[in-house]
Amino acid sequence: MNLLEQIEKWSIETPDRLAFVWRDERLTFGQLKQYSDALAAWIIKEYEQDASPIMVYGHMQPEMVACFLACVKAGHAYIPVDASIPAERVLRIAENSGAKLLLSPTTDALEYLPVRVVGKNWLDDVFETYKDEAPAPANAVKESDNFYIIYTSGSTGNPKGVQITSSCLESFVSWMLEDFNLQTGQVFLNQAPFSFDLSVMDLYPSLVTGGTLWAVDKDMIAKPKDLFASLAKSNIDVWTSTPSFAEMCLMEPSFSESMLPNVRTFLFCGEVLSNNAARHLLERFPKAAIMNTYGPTEATVAITGIQIDQNVLEQYKSLPVGYCKSDCRVLIQKEDGTLTADGEKGEIVIVGPSVSTGYLGSPELTAKAFTTVDGERAYKTGDAGYLQDGLLxxxxxxxxxxxxxxxxxxxxEIEHHLRSSQYVQNAVILPIKKDEKYDYLLAVIIPAEHSFEKEFHLTSAIRKELSTILPNYMIPRKFMYQDAIPMTANGKADRKKLLSEVTE
Incomplete structure (x- = not known):
């Protein structure tokens, strides 16, 4: 599959079809082609002999997608940088990546960066000046070239640039189209910011199938009234998000088939999908398929998937994350590097064409996490897991x-058992330190409906349930109850914010 050719096809055959919707802004496939062609022509003119990656800075603006495609058409990988990312981290990304150009449909005020900044006004001028030009297909990135680079957190405090080639991305998108029953012209939810690779799960499957991306931004998510008003107008067919975002939506009683009558597929990645959340979703959306997936950024979004139906819910309290895509393999390794027996826990290792070529400009980190198995690229995930008859x-x-x-x-493990409790809707465990050592565990809980008058009665009931499953030393010493758990910009539970709130 050639991704650019597939997207180009829709731009030529159905130029008026909506490709992207964000608030009151609309971008058609025809406009996507015109803008990305014009910008690509300008990039080639300005950086003809330079294939350095290009930073693209913003949030959910439709022009972000045009900038991505322009970079790739001009032979450059793009680096998505969300506007919520702190300035110091943006600076580190610029320095590590060697980028010489930053495109931003939102701002010109990035003077602190050692790169050329082309902001909104300049972009508009480029779109107009070069509107009749188009790059030659030969200029576009090739199979082994980087398509995009996403920066993830590093253990040293420095962000790591994960290189995803055109072949990696095409392997992922082909799998999505083959195994997830995606149809032509569907509406996809775009909840994750582009700097989080979960966004790739909706962005490219949507563009390749002539679909429409319906974006919800961080300000909407912070104001549920605005969020649900947008969702009610969206006609979404394919929902892509973290489990945490869906769990937040489930707290709204009207979040159901009546609000989203067209939803036929839920795609989850990035976090553990709890049995409880999946059960509630099936009750609210009985016609929808709920797909649980797994994969790190270093293996291109996801590499396993399984539909969670009533049979799976009843069979497994802790939900499986699925079977591996056909062109990859999952191995479970012991500490000594040998493979585990079926059902035995070890480190998850991913082998195949989805695996990244490594971290940009970081050969030591690359050598530590990446290897080869039988001549194929492999990534040691640092995740624990096990295989049971091929199911991960x-x-x-x-x-x-x-x-x-x-x-x-x-x-x-403690969080899993808490979430399985009849009294708990969602939970996060925070280890609390004293004198640089862990002193006790705090459970931050969103309670389910219950009949207890006092919180200590509820705590006692939860403790009693946990005591039948966990040893006493794993039961949290303190419990705190909240209406919601804060989320990061990526839609995951914000543990750092929670920890800062409880230790102030």
């Missing part, structure tokens, strides 16, 4: 473990 189960991060009073424990 995720057991949290290997480095998301703590030692509390001499006991080693996985916080995600």
């Amino acid at each position: 189960f995720y057991n949290g991060r290997l480095d998301f473990q703590i030692k509390l009073h001499g006991y080693r424990m996985e916080l995600e």
Whole structure:
């Protein structure tokens, strides 16, 4: 599959079809082609002998997508940078990537960066001046060239640039079209910012199938009234988000088939999908398929998937994350590098064409996480899991473990059992330190409906349930109840914010 050719086809055959909707702004496929062609022609003229990556800065503006495609048509990888990212981190990305150009449909005020900034007004001039020009297809990125580079958090505090080639992305999109029953001309929810690779799960499947992306931004998410008003107008067919975002929406009683009558597919990635959340979604959207997927940024969004139906819900309290896509393999390795037996836990290793070529400009980090298996690229995820008859189960991060009073424990295991409680809608476990050592566990809980008059009665009931499953040292010492759990810009539970609030 050639992604650019597929998108070009819709731009030529159905130029008036909507490609992107954000608030009152609309972008048709015809406009997408015109804008991206014009900008690509300008980039080629200005940077003919330079293939350095190009930063694209903004949020959910439709021009962001035009900028992405323009970069790729001109032979450059793009680096999506969300406007919510702190200035110091943006500076580090600019320095690490070697980018010489930044495109922004939102602002010109990025003088602190050591790159050329082309802001909104200049972009508008380029779109107009070069509107009748188009780049030659030969200029576009090729199979082994980087298509995009997404920066993720690094353990050293410095962001790491994950390189995703054109072949990686085409492998992912082909799998999505083959295995997830996506149709031509559907409306896709775009909730994740473009700097979070979950956005790729809706962006390119939508563009390649002639679909429409319906974007909700961070300000809408912060104001549920605006969010649900937008969703009610969206006619979404395919919902893509983190589980946390869906769980937040489930707190609104009207979030159901009556609000979104066309939804036929829920795609989840980026976090653990709880049995409880999936059960509520099936009750609210009985005609929809709920797909649980798994994959790190370094393996191009996701590489496993499974439909969660009533049978799966009843069979597994902790939901599986699916079967591996046909062109890749999942291995489970012990610490010594040997493979585990079926059902035995170890580190998840991904092998195949979806795997990134490594971290940009970081050969030592690349050598530590990437390897080859039977001549194919492989990525050591740092995630714990096991395979059972080919079905993958995720057991949290290997480095998301703590030692509390001499006991080693996985916080995600405790969260899983809390979320399975009849009294809990959602939960996050925070390890609280004292004198640089972990002192106790705090459970931050959104309670389910219950009949207890006092919070300590509810806490007692939850403790009693946990005591039948977990050893005493894994039961949180303190419980805190909230109406909501804050989320990061990527739609994940914001543990840092929670921790800062409870330790102030």
